[in-house]
Structure formats: C-alpha cells, structure tokens
Amino acid sequence: MAKAQACGKKDDFLYNHLSQREELWFDFMADTGDGGNPTYTVARLLAKPLLNVDMDGKRKFLPRGDLLLIGGDLAYPNPSPYSYENRLFRPFEYALQPPDFYNPAHIAVKKPELPKGVKSLDTYEGPQCFAIPGNHDWLDGLEIFVRYICHKSWLGGWLLPQKKSYFALQLPQGWWVFGLDQALHADIDILQFRYFSELVRKQVKKKDSVIIMTHEPSWLLDWYWDISTGPNVSNLIQDVLKGRCRIRVAGDLHHYFHHSVVNKSSKNGSIEHLLVNGCAGAFLHPTHVFAKFNQFLGSSYEKKAVYPSFEDSQRIALGNILKFRKKNWRFDVIGGIVYFVLAFSSFPQCDLENILQDTNSTGRFQGFFHALWMAISNMMEYSYISLGGTLVLLVIAYFFVPSKISRKRRLFLGLVHVIAHLAAAMILMLLLEIGVEICIRHGLLGTAGYHTLYEWYRSVENEHFPDPTGLKARIQFWSLGLYPACIKYLMSAFDVPEVIAVTRINICKNGMTALPRAYALVYYVGVFFYYWVLSTPVVSLVFGCYLYICINWFNLHFDEAFSSLRISNYKSFTRFHVNKAGNLEVYTIAVDKVPREWVLDPQWEEEQLSKTNIPSYEREYPSTWAPQWPFPDPNYNARVVDHFVIDRL
Numbered sequence: 001m002a003k004a005q006a007c008g009k010k011d012d013f014l015y016n017h018l019s020q021r022e023e024l025w026f027d028f029m030a031d032t033g034d035g036g037n038p039t040y041t042v043a044r045l046l047a048k049p050l051l052n053v054d055m056d057g058k059r060k061f062l063p064r065g066d067l068l069l070i071g072g073d074l075a076y077p078n079p080s081p082y083s084y085e086n087r088l089f090r091p092f093e094y095a096l097q098p099p100d101f102y103n104p105a106h107i108a109v110k111k112p113e114l115p116k117g118v119k120s121l122d123t124y125e126g127p128q129c130f131a132i133p134g135n136h137d138w139l140d141g142l143e144i145f146v147r148y149i150c151h152k153s154w155l156g157g158w159l160l161p162q163k164k165s166y167f168a169l170q171l172p173q174g175w176w177v178f179g180l181d182q183a184l185h186a187d188i189d190i191l192q193f194r195y196f197s198e199l200v201r202k203q204v205k206k207k208d209s210v211i212i213m214t215h216e217p218s219w220l221l222d223w224y225w226d227i228s229t230g231p232n233v234s235n236l237i238q239d240v241l242k243g244r245c246r247i248r249v250a251g252d253l254h255h256y257f258h259h260s261v262v263n264k265s266s267k268n269g270s271i272e273h274l275l276v277n278g279c280a281g282a283f284l285h286p287t288h289v290f291a292k293f294n295q296f297l298g299s300s301y302e303k304k305a306v307y308p309s310f311e312d313s314q315r316i317a318l319g320n321i322l323k324f325r326k327k328n329w330r331f332d333v334i335g336g337i338v339y340f341v342l343a344f345s346s347f348p349q350c351d352l353e354n355i356l357q358d359t360n361s362t363g364r365f366q367g368f369f370h371a372l373w374m375a376i377s378n379m380m381e382y383s384y385i386s387l388g389g390t391l392v393l394l395v396i397a398y399f400f401v402p403s404k405i406s407r408k409r410r411l412f413l414g415l416v417h418v419i420a421h422l423a424a425a426m427i428l429m430l431l432l433e434i435g436v437e438i439c440i441r442h443g444l445l446g447t448a449g450y451h452t453l454y455e456w457y458r459s460v461e462n463e464h465f466p467d468p469t470g471l472k473a474r475i476q477f478w479s480l481g482l483y484p485a486c487i488k489y490l491m492s493a494f495d496v497p498e499v500i501a502v503t504r505i506n507i508c509k510n511g512m513t514a515l516p517r518a519y520a521l522v523y524y525v526g527v528f529f530y531y532w533v534l535s536t537p538v539v540s541l542v543f544g545c546y547l548y549i550c551i552n553w554f555n556l557h558f559d560e561a562f563s564s565l566r567i568s569n570y571k572s573f574t575r576f577h578v579n580k581a582g583n584l585e586v587y588t589i590a591v592d593k594v595p596r597e598w599v600l601d602p603q604w605e606e607e608q609l610s611k612t613n614i615p616s617y618e619r620e621y622p623s624t625w626a627p628q629w630p631f632p633d634p635n636y637n638a639r640v641v642d643h644f645v646i647d648r649l
Contacts, residue, residue, distance in 0.1 A: 012163040012164050013166065013167050013168055013195060014167070014168045014199065014203075015130075015161060015167060015168070015169050015170070016169075016170035017120070017121035018066070018067065018169065018170065018172065019170040020122065020172070022172060022580050023172060023173075023577065023579050023580050024066055024171055024577070024578045025062075025063050025065045025066055025067075025577050026066060026069065026171075026576050026578075027065035027067070027068050027573055027574065027575050028071065028213070028249050028277060028573065028574045029068070029069070029070055029071065029251075029277070029279075029280035029574075030070060030071030030072055030215070030251020030252070030277060031071070031072070031073040031251045031252065031254055031278035031279070031280050031282040032070065032073070032074055032075065032087070032088055032282070033074075033076040033087070033254075033280070033281045033283070034281055034282050034283065035075065035076075036091070037568055037595060037598075038280075038281040038282075038568045038569075038594045039087065040094055040095060040625070041571055041594045041595065041634050042279075042572075043091050043095035043096070044095045044625075044634065044635065045573065045589065045591070045635065046064070046065065047095040047096035047156075047157065047617075047622050047623055048623075048635055049063070049617075049619075049620060049622070050063055050064070051575075051589070051635070051638065052636060052638075053587075053638045053639055053640050054638070054640065055587075055640040055643065056640075060640070062575055062587060062589070065576075066128065067127065067129075067130070067169070068128070068130070069129075069179070069213060069249075070129065070280075071131075071132060071213055071214070071215055071249065071252075072135070072136075072137060073134035073135070073136045073215065073278075073282065074133075074134070074136075074137055074145070075087040075088045075137075076136060078136060078140065079140050079145060080140075081144065081148075084144055085104075087281075088155075089104075089155065089156070091281075092156030092157075094156075094624045094625055095157075095622070095623045096156045096158065096616050096617060096622045097157055097616040097624075098154040098156055098157055098616075099154070099616075101116075102153075102154050106153070107147075108151050108160075109151070111153065111160070111161055111162075111163055112153065112160075112161040113153040114159075115615070121161060124159065125617075126158075126615060126617045127157065127158045127159070127617055128158060128161060129158035129159065129160055130160075130161070130167055130169065130179060131179075132165065132166060132167075132179045132181055132213060133145045133149075133181055133183075133215070134215040134252060135182075135184055135215065135216070138183050138184050145165065146165070149162060150163055150164060150165070157615070157616045157617050157622065165181040166179055166180055166188075166192055166195075167179045168199055172578050173579075173582035174205065174207060174208040174209060174582060174648065174649070175208070175211065175578050175582075175584065176208060176210045176211065177210075177213060178196055178210055178211070178212050180192065180196075180212065180213065180233065182214055182215055182216060182230070182233075185229075186216050186218060186221075186229040186230050187229060187231065187232050188230075188233055193232045193235070196240070197240050200240050200241060201240075204244065206244070207648075207649045208244060208649070209244060209246040209584070209649055210241055210245045211245075211246065211248075211576075212233075212237065212245050212248040212249070213250070214230075214233065214249075215250060215251055216229075217250035217251075217252060217257075217274070217276045218233070218250075219259075219293070219296040220253060220276060220290050220293055221253075222296075223295070224289070224290060224293075224404065224558075225404055226404065237297070238269035238297060241269060245269070245271050246271070246584070246646050246649075247273040247275060247584070247586075248271050248273070248274055248275065249275045250275070251276070251277065252276075252278055253290075254279055254283060254284050254285040254562075255276065255284065255286070255287045255306070255313075255570070256277045256307035256572050256588055256641065257274075257276040257277075257287065257306055258273065258274070258275050258276075258303070258305040258306070258588070258642050258644070259273070259274040259275075259296075259301040259302065259303055259304060260272065260274075260302060260644075261273070261300070261301055262299070262300040269297075270297060270298070270299035271296075272646065273646065274301060275586075277572060279571045279572040280571065280572075280573060283562060283563050283565070284308075284316070284568075285559070286313045286316070286317060286551060286558050287306050287307070287310055287313040288313040288314050288552075288555075289313075289551065291310055304642065305588070305641060305642035307572060307588070307590055307641045307642070314552055316562070316565065316567065317548055317551045317561060317562070318548060320547040320548040320564065320565065321541070321544045321545055321548050322544075323544075324544030324564060325536075325540035327564060328540070331539075331540055331543070332536035335535065335536055335539030335540060335543070336531075336532035336533075336536045336539065338389070338393065338421070338539065339421070339424070339425040339428065339538075339539055340528050340531055340532060341385065341389035342389055342421065342422055342425040343386065343425045343428070343429040344383075344385050344386050344524070345378075345385055345386040345387075346378070346379055346383075346386070346426065347429065347433070347524070347527055348433060348436075348504045348507055349375065349429070349437075350507070350508035351371070352433065352437050354366075354367030355368050355371060356434070356437065356441070368430065372426055375430065376426055390418065390422060393418050393421065394414060394415065397413075397417045398410055400414070401414055402557065404556065405556070413550070413554075413556075417546050421542055421543075424539070424542050428531065431534070432527075432530060436497075436500060436501055436504060439497070440501050445497055445500075445502075446502050446504070446505050448498070457487070472484075496529060497530075499522060499523065500527060500530075503515070503519055503520075503522070503523040503526075504523070506519075507523075547560060547564065548561070568594045569592060569593050570590070570592060571590065571591050572589060572590035572641065573588070573589060574586060574587065574589075575587045575588075583646065583647050583648050584645065584646040584648075585645050586642070586643065586644050586645070587640050587642075588640065588641050588642040588643070589638050589641075590638065590639060590640075591634040591637070592637075593631070593632065594634070595628070595632075595633075597627070597628040598626065598628055599626060599627075599628045600624065600626075601621060601623060601624060601626035603621040604619075604621045604622070604624055604626075607619050
C-alpha cells in the first residue's frame, strides 16, 4: 500500500502503455457470475476478431477490443477456487485459448509475464484484461481475487498485467480509466482516494477525460433505497476531477441502463453519462423498478436507453406466477412443512355436515367458508403449534419485506402475505378432510380397521399356502412374536388411507385423548404425506403471486423476484472506441436469447490443425464451441441496443 502514495509511471497501479496509440477499442462487462451458457456466450462475442452486429437495421463490423474491463462479481455465489475456475476461467478459455506455455497452477510473482519475444507491454499486440472486485469477490476478504487475478497472467487469451485490486489506465487522446475498489462499503478507502487525487493533480490534464469504473451503481441504488453512499467517490468526482469525469460505468445490477445529464454544469462537476451494464452472465434484474430515477449529485438525468425494455421487464415478472415452482422445486420441501404446521391443529375436522348434506351449491359454499372460519378461529384460540408457527411466519414475512418502505407498510404487506398462506393452508386442510369423509361415507375407507391389507394377505396365504405341520406357529414362538407382527404393521404402513380413515373415525368418536400416542403419531405422519403432496403447488403459487404483486405494483423485491426466475437470456456488454479525433464512441451489444446446447466448432478444429504456431487472438475462429441447431448463433444475431458519442473536451 505504501507504493500507492508514490505517483510514478512504473508503480503497481498506473498503466500507461496504451496511451501512445492513435486509437483504441476496449470492452466493459460486469457480473460474469453464474458461468456456463450466458458467460461463454458473452466471452465468445468478446473474442470474435470482427463482430458483425445489427445496428438500426444495418450490418456494422466492430473489431475486437484490445482491452477488456470487468466490473466485479466475477463468480457466484461466493469466491472459491471451484467457482473462479469453472464459472470464470473455463468459459473464457473456451472463448479464447491461453498460450501454449500457460500453466493453470502457475503463480505469477513478477508481472507482466509476457510471451517470448515480447519485451514490454507497449509492444504486446494481444488483448489485455483488468478487473475490479465486487461485493461477492470480497466475501472471503479478497483472497481468491488476489490469487486468481493479481497473481495469474492469463484469463483465457487475455493477458492480466494487473497487480492490485484498483488501478488507473492512461488511454490514447487524453482518456483515462479509474478502476475503483469499493470493497463491501460502496466506497473507496482513504488510501485509494489519496492515490487518485495525487494522480489527478500530477498527471491528469485539465482537458483530459476520465471514465470512472465502480462495481455498484450508487446513483440507482441510492435513489432506490433513499440513502447516500460513497462520499469519497463523490468527492473524487466533484471536487478533484471537477467535470473531467465524462462517464461512469458499473455493474452489480444485471441489466443495461444509460442515463444522460439534462443540463451539464461544470460548477457541480456533474457526470455526463451514467451507464449500468451487469449482463455478462448472471441472472437478469428488472428495469421497470428504476424507471423514475432522475437525480444524482445535484444534477438531473434522463433515460437514453434501457435493456430489456420496461414492458419486457414487467412481462418477465409474470413468470413468478407461472414458473416459480418449476424453477424452484426445492422450495416445495420447506413450503409443504410450513403449511402442515399451520394446519396441524385443525386435523381432523369432524363436523362437515353443513358442507356435505346441503343440496345446493350456495349452501355448500356457505358451509365451507363457515367451516374455514371456525377452523381458523379454533386454531387461534386453542392451538399452540399452529399459532406459534403462524406468529413465527409473520415475523419472517415482516423482515422479508425490504426496509425501503415504512414499518407500517412492511407490517401490512407481511400480514397480508401470512394471511394468504394461512387461508390457503386451511382450505387445503378442509379439502383433504372432505375427501376422506366422502370416502368413508361411501364405504371406500374405514370399513375393516387398521389391518385391512394384512387380513387380505392372511386370507390369500391360508387359501394358497396351507400349513398342516404348524410351521407358522413355531416361527412365531421362536421369533418372540416378530412374525407375523412385522408383516402386519409393515402392511399397515403401506395402507395409509385406511389408517387415516380409521384413526379419524376413532378421534371423532372418542376424542384425541382416548387415542394412544403411537396411533396419533401414525395418523399425523399419514396425513402429512398426503397434505404435503397437495400443498406444494399451492405454496409456490401463493409465494410467486406475492413476488409478482410486489415487483410490479410496489417495486419491491427486485432481487428475489428475478433471481427466482433464473433467466439466462438478455446478455450484453459495452464496446468503446477512442477514435483518432479523440472522441469516445460507445456501443452496447446485446443478445436476446442465449444458446443452451453447444457442439465443437468445425472451423475452430480446422484452424487448430492448420495454424498451430500462431496465438489464438490471431485466428479467425478462436472459440471452441458453437451453438447447436436450432439455437441461433449470437455472433450473427447480436444487435446494438445503444450508441452514443462523447466528444473530446
């Protein structure tokens, strides 16, 4: 850290080897996150030597970036050797292979480690990569990030010259990139602030332009949560750079947003463009939640571009109702247990006469809702387990509601949420009880006691397997009665509906206190099995409806409502071009649909055999895998969703 105070050209934080070029293409991406199909799709687009994209109905060719900037959250859910190697390094190695001498276990002590024949970074012609850590990368104290980014030399075919978690890049034509490390505090520390302040004072000219790269888009998150974070970053932008910060880019939110200042004023040091692009591989975030953002650091902003659109974002949220259970089937385990706890004390329902004996549907509905009300009332008045479960669920539901809204509204939403689950649990309980009662009244259950299946087995056994020598009696004697008791009770376990029906009849006739504990346990276990199967679709439906209403009506739960859908589509990255005139051209390239199946690319195989002595970045087809039909190839259906130009100062 002491080196951060010395503002020299050859320290571990400043890189100026790109500044002598006439022009430069470079890319920005963030939140590679989940790995697999979406991460490889974006990496494959980045590796393409000449990307053919659709721009306003016309084809445009964009050359590969000489520099790749990654805005944090390199792997989810937490940093580990497994997540970094499989969800970050492997997709990039498939997209652009590292050099032949690359050793995955090698630790780079003295960087940059250049290929043979290359004397310095100034003469290296291949693509390079710099990355800042995100909040997920900091969960282990940045240990894995330092090991894999700061002490490795290659991310696939991209060279990693970076030595620290933050850096400054001097680009051509007076452009700079400041990569800030916000750690877990959404702000830079004093050492970073001091370093960048000294750098600006000594080397950044008054007519230079700076791109600030952070992980979190504080302008959107501060507006959403109604808080103020990052005072050191704000001080750096307003008081130190004083209008030279032309654009700020970030990730963290997994969508694309571009806002532009309405009236730029050099007095308050406002940023001209705010850009969020966290679509490099993680699940999708909604956009419509942030539709009303328009103020940051005392300046007014307007939306210039958004991806996906607000309408698509609201439509996608509907998947919480239709697809929640399919995407989150493990939720059934918890949901079924919770519902059984809520309805536990209401089993059995012995008084169902008003429902079953009424001849018209209106009377039956009235009887059903009366029974429902009585079940809930009795649970509130007499139950300990179900009432306790309801109160615990209410506390959880209250704290589950985001703190963005007032306590009264959180309590109201939590209460409505719990009431919906409680009502659904009780309705399912009544439906199950009505089903058992109908079977009993029609003689389908509860006619032959607990051991109906065993009695049938004994009759068949006596008919077809007679025992004239008394062998069965001797086996019963020498086994101390385990035979046939084991068979008897094992068959009872497989005759669950009959056991439930007989026990229910005994409870309704003699009361719960007259029932032995073992029989009560068997009864509730049998009821739980059928009730769990019946309740799991409903609990997912109710919870999915809650998320849908919150995200589309109240703009709440934007993280939970979309992470539950696990959407791998709608991926994008941003390609920048510092042209010879000193202007910065910005292209955001998007792919609506991510391929899910891949095959070995025959063109890549052919090049592997014919061009063995050239680096991967010089090949026309550098990526290993191509989409399998019928999935379209993103290399040919990618499109530009936003394009703008920032003029030189």
